[in-house]
Amino acid sequence: MSEHALKPDVLGGPWMREKFFLGMSLRAYAKSLLTPVNAIATAILLAGIPTIAYRFWKGLGATTNLSQTNAWGIWVAFDVICGVALAAGGYTVACAVYIFGQKAYRPILRPAILTGFLGYALVLFGLVVDLGQPWRLPYQFFLTPGTTAVMYEVGWCVFLYLMVLGLEFAPAALEWLGLVKLRRVLGSLTIGIIVLGVTLSTLHQSSLGAFFLMTPGKLHPLWYSPFLPIFFFVSSITAGIGMVVVESALSHRAFHDRLDPAAPVDLDRITLGLAKGGAIVLFAYFFIRLQGLVASGRFDLLATGWGAWYLFEMLGFVLLPCLLFAVAARRGGATLARVAGVLTVLGVILNRFNVSLIAFNWNVPNRYFPSAGEVITSLTIVTIGVLIFRWIVNRMPVVHEHPDWRGAH
Amino acid sequence: MKLNRRTLFKLGAVAGAAGAAGIATTSRASVASASKGARGVLVDTTRCVGCRGCEAACAEANTLAGPEMPGDDAVFASKRATSPTAFTVVQKGTQKSPTGEDRFAKMQCMHCVEPACASGCVVKALEKTADGPVVYHTDRCLGCRYCMIVCPFGVPKYEFASVTPLVKKCTFCAGRQAQGLPPACTEVCPSGALQFGKRADLLEEAKTRIYTNPEKYVHKVYGEDEAGGTSWLYISDVPFESLTLPAGIEKKPYPELADGALSAVPFVITLWPPLLMGMYTFSKRRDEVAAAEGTGKQEEGHV
Incomplete structure (x- = not known):
């Protein structure tokens, strides 16, 4: 518990240095902030x-x-x-x-x-x-x-x-x-x-x-x-x-x-453990979305431009990451699981945008x-x-x- | 289970959630549904001559800038919508009557019997009054604009240009009504197209006109069951769509659409905590047994 011995004190003192400046002096810390990421x-x-x-x-x-x-x-x-x-x-x-x-x-x-x-x-x-x-x-x-x-x-x-x-x-x-x-x-x-x-x-x-x-x-x-x-x-x-x-x-x-x-x-x-969970939940999500479609009975709309956009979301950003997660979990491909993770996140963003902006006020x-x-x-x-x-x-x-x-x- | 400090904390969490259930009690009853004596307006579009006197009267009663292009019929060339400075507009229909006359329809807030805007308002800035008007409290609105999202008629308008913006819409002259006066627009209407009265009576009047002139009128009162019923009722001798009245509006009261979701809230609040606590107890017990058997599996988990 060496840290507890350090008491708050003036700027640049040991407590500040330890807690805020990542163990560096004020000047060294300021210099370390000059990075491309920080510039952006x-x-x-x-x-x-x-x-x-x-x-x-x-x-x-x-x-x-x-x-x-x-x-x-x-x-x-x-x-x-x-x-x-x-x-x-x-x-x-x-x-x-x-x-x-x-x-x-x-x-x-x-x-x-x-x-x-x-x-x-x-x-x-x-x-x-x-x-x-x-x-x-x-x-x-x-x-x-x-x-x-x-x-x-x-x-x-x-x-x-x-x-x-x-x-x-x-x-x-x-x-x-x-x-x-x-x-x-x-x-x-x-x-x-x-x-x-x-x-x-x-x-x-x-x-x-x-x-x-x-x-x-x-x-x-x-x-x-x-x-x-x-x-x-x-x-x-x-x-x-x-x-x-x-x-x-x-x-x-x-x-x-x-x-x-x-x-x-x-x-x-x-990641592979998460991939297994992701595959299961995405699969369930895909099917309850399908149930929504069945309940509405509007299969005819799938043949329209909006239908294509709906399928783009459902197949590309729900079913595809679901399958990728499943394959990754089964074959032990962590990188594939990460690709599926990115697709899943984009899929949720796409869905929220569709409901609140894109397919909202569609007419x-x-x-x-x-x-x-x-x-x-x-x-x-x-x-x-x-x-x-x-x-x-x-x-x-x-x-x-x-x-x-x-x-x- | 022995009652120790830890258990007490767990019980505390459950009790806290149950307390929240009390707060979140939701009921549509608090949106005052229109009483028997609630007012309405019957718009007989076959009598409207498109003089736009109602627009001028509305502007005066609400101290707004007067209507654009007063007295100039060229204004009908483009489709107009209500705005923060015009609570009512008269539109020319796209179809002439069987007798070859132009048809017009006045647009304003429909003052739904069970309004989506009022039921969805998080600060009760919009409120349905027992007399009929859906009124707006300027001192409550936080500007989330959800009323604009849910209104099936696209009525609420927002002062986007202001730094302290408010929602603007027809008030059904609630203030005038409180003094026993009719809404300004109905008072000036020279052709008898706008008739102010009790909604229930007006609905009968509307149907009587249709029954006694079945050849003339479209056999429907627009507003009788649109969005569960509106205070403003329309009858016409041309299709209502041609008068730019929105078609295909749900027939049930809009707040009903969210009822199922809202009624699930108390159940989640009361059932989730004990369910989750139960699962926690199971998984803890599993770990304890595994540790006692010395398999060490609890650290591995189920990856």
């Missing part, structure tokens, strides 16, 4: 932050391509609806490790929870940018709650789940800061917190689909279904698995020096296409997430276990 990130932020400021100064009309017929754009479709789905890795892996007792997935648990936590925080940020009067966001909780609204339930769930994710990730931060007592208390709460997190996720992941239950006629019949909440819930699990496969592969490479040489992680083996003459400002803003939000993720992983025990807390809850 800086360029994005330099374009994005003034764009966001401009949006609040001049309004939505000045920055977006939203219109009276297209009331929602990519700030809802990508930042919020895709964002929530792509942050599903947190509850998926937490459920596997703690509830189903699949301890082999422990090494990827904390990165998944951190991705989830940052994902939800950025969903909230995206929402604030998109809402006309975001300062009224708390009204739904105490002033004039619209209890009949699907969004009311989503609001509560996302708000509570953000706190749950904070608690799920807090052990890493407490281990980093050496706050032993608090860390131990939190450890004893783990299972309760995880159960709450899975329950809240089940609710709001499905309810995002329920947003569109009141839009028959506006959402193309190939995507509109009374089963939309179930589609959204099951596909959030596929998104969680896909994101974890992709994110762990990237992290493993990018944070190689942060891995614990004393406890080597066989990521290929973990309206003036279609929406995002403005440059909207794209830059979304890009900025993702960049902020990646930078915070990297900052935390480089400091806290995320991709490796803290030596004092090995195997602890």
